Amino acid sequence: MRLSLVQYHDGAGTRAVAAIRDDGVARVVPGAASVRALALAAIAAGQGLADAVAAAGEGDVVDLNAVTLLPPIDHDDPAHLAMTGTGLTHLGSAEGRDAMHRAAKVDAAPTDSMKMFLMGVEGGKPAAGADGVQPEWFYKGDGTQLVAPGAPLTSPSFALDAGEEPEIAGIYLIDEAGTPVRLGFALGNEFSDHVTERGNYLWLAHSKLRPAALGPELLVGDLPADVRGTSRIVRDGATVWEKPFLSGEANMSHSIGNLEQHHFKYGLFRRPGDVHVHFFGTATLSFAEGVQTQAGDVFEIEAAPFTMPVRNPIVVAEPAPVTVKVL
Template identity: 50%
Template structure:
């Protein structure tokens, strides 16, 4: 089990093996994408090849992480020069906590919450009943959503923006699976990483059918990509800071033991679509959130910091909130070419 980061100094980039308190750069590759493609071509395992190439420059991780180095962190996966070849998606209603919060979000009042089951809770219940099929069998499909391509993926410490047209923006502390499609059309799991999926929960709350639009926001991953880690039960914490003080925090859990869908079932229902099996494409797939600050009435403000940390996944992922400040919502016009 190893952890990798991607770093850049503006002129060049590196892949580095995390050896706390240092980063050991790999020789011969400039991206994890390049490293993975080499492994697929030569039949090597990713962890073995990464360790074999980790003979480059040694950097102090603290200075890279705190921004005092010329090197800065990149997302732990990208497709250099071709961001459209990276698809960001996710599944919701996979954790009991998320189902409870979604039920409350879409129930009009307390009486309705107690008397009726929303569509969200029906889908969650289907997952409880059929989301963990026996080996070799296909289970019930989970909720699925699209977030965008690689242009929406932000580095650790980069701002996550609430657009002028949005109603709000809120953190979603999750783990994400990172995948590449081989030349044979088969998906390969590269590893797992911490993520902040970031969504417009106020817009979604208006109507469940707004879910698709609420997810079209930027997001962040990392800083570290875990290779060979377990997905059984992972504990973590999510916090919101305002003016250097913690205004909200909560312990979170993820992994198969805390979910109604198995990892294999989530992966099958994502990659069953032929369009998701195009050779050379990369997929970032969020596995669902346990708890949201939005559910506790927190409204994120410009300058707030969001922090996501999972045990065993290295250093915390931190991102500030940036609210786009415009007096009027800009009208986007399509220009005819007739």
Template identity: 55%
Template sequence: MRIVQLINAQHQRCVAVVEEPHLVLIRNASSVYQLAQSAIEQQVPLQKLIEGNLTDEQFSYDEVYEGQSDWQLLPAIDHPDDPRFCMLSGTGLTHKASADNRQKMHDAATAGQATDSMKIYQWGVEGGKPDAGQIGVQPEWFYKGNGSMLRAPNEALLVPNYGNDGGEEPELAAIYINDRDGTPYRVGFATANEFSDHVMEKKNYLYLAPSKIRTCAIGPELVLTEAVEDIQGRVAVERAGQTLWEKDIRTGEANMAHSLQNLEYHHFKYPNHRLPFDVHVHFLGADAFSFGEGIRLQDGDLMQVQWEGMGRALKNRLRMDTTKETLLTVRVL
């Protein structure tokens, strides 16, 4: 099952099931968050709860997707009450290609020796998929901000005036919601563009943390599935209506150095990641990105990510903030 969140000009929200070429409205559902919390409270599978509340009301998915409807797509998940209760984070170095690209970024400083990044990737290869009941090696982890940085399909991703660059990172995001006791539940998966500042990161790998605090996007669809074993897809960048760069991509546990269970343990082992009613959007790593092949994106470039079986493509344009960076002064009380 695949679902989307929608909003109209009157700020009314709804959730719908994807039944191509239509979107079928779910009764009394203003957000995925609300639906998921209801399923947790009632102790019923989310898909069963949705199936019991489907209406006869339909929208044209094409019109919504192309921006020709009164209804617009929202991110596949958000915290509808307060974006501060939605954490955006991720795990890097889960795919060999991402480790190779990171190695290339820092080869000049390491004289061809294995970087710390490549070493962490190799640790994952050797110990990231432990036997059942065992704890595997800890992966790399990064923070991207709270829900205020999350963007919907068709919304722009911003290179801020203090940034050095911006580039797409095609990924899957795993979506989680904590219950009233802080127990995390995985809701599903969404197509994602993690979007980072690779020029800043290339200056020094210790700049990885600030290079990640950028807008990002997920959607349009939240896929309610338990497994993502081996998924193929395509990433592309268009400039002025022409394809500038494109590449086949793969993800899923079969293509990653860590099992999903291991990544989840090492994320939710921290008590502050298990606060009641929080939402977590966790990016699972990248297989390819244009910066790794020497592409520098420009204002107006269109980034597209699509995975087979994960719904329609996620599309976002890059926007550059060309205003002058000015000093922000902190006041003293």
């Protein structure tokens, strides 16, 4: 049975959670004010998340077009939500990155991007119990950088690019024993600055310190092995770029388990109560096809089995000079 969870504010501003099952109808999960609280209760009761939702029963039908949708996961203290990701994890994902980084090289030697991609192809899906090769990894920010459905993706005034990355993100909660618990998956846009990255691969960390958006749904349970979707850019009501994208393990050079292992092997990321949003990578970028985005453009990303898209406009922040004081 398919199950997705959606967080929202109703007309009175009250937080609630709705469940979407096979019939596609959203119904209130009684007693649940947040997905995190629901998951904590499930862990305490020794239940799976789907079992906890079933035990809560079915509330009233919710018109999701008439409420304010929230990200499918959050934390009361945004400092305890970490957004991270891995790159060069999808079959074909090296092509655009290799071309991007080769432009700055004068020799024909393989780029670091291509080397890392090939390492993943060879060792990114280890047998059970074996160690797989570690992927590229990056940090995006804390919960303050998580953008709600429909809200703007803000590009800093100093950014050189504002590019989309259609991806699947794993959603995790760390239990009291310090064990990562996967709650499910969300469709997302891992917003990045590809021009900065192209300038020098060592600027990858800078290029990733950007907000990111998730679609409204948390897909509970396993991710299908073959996920197919569409990413597009809409400008003044017209589509200026559109391309299909693939995800799921059948289209990846790393297994999800391998990516999880190399993220959560660090004790820093196993702090009880914390939430993690971890992006698994993509092979589809408008930047790789020469598209330049601009303020006002709208990113639209959709993919089954998610029933609602990720849709966010671009805005550019005003310059905010920083002054460092000395005590």
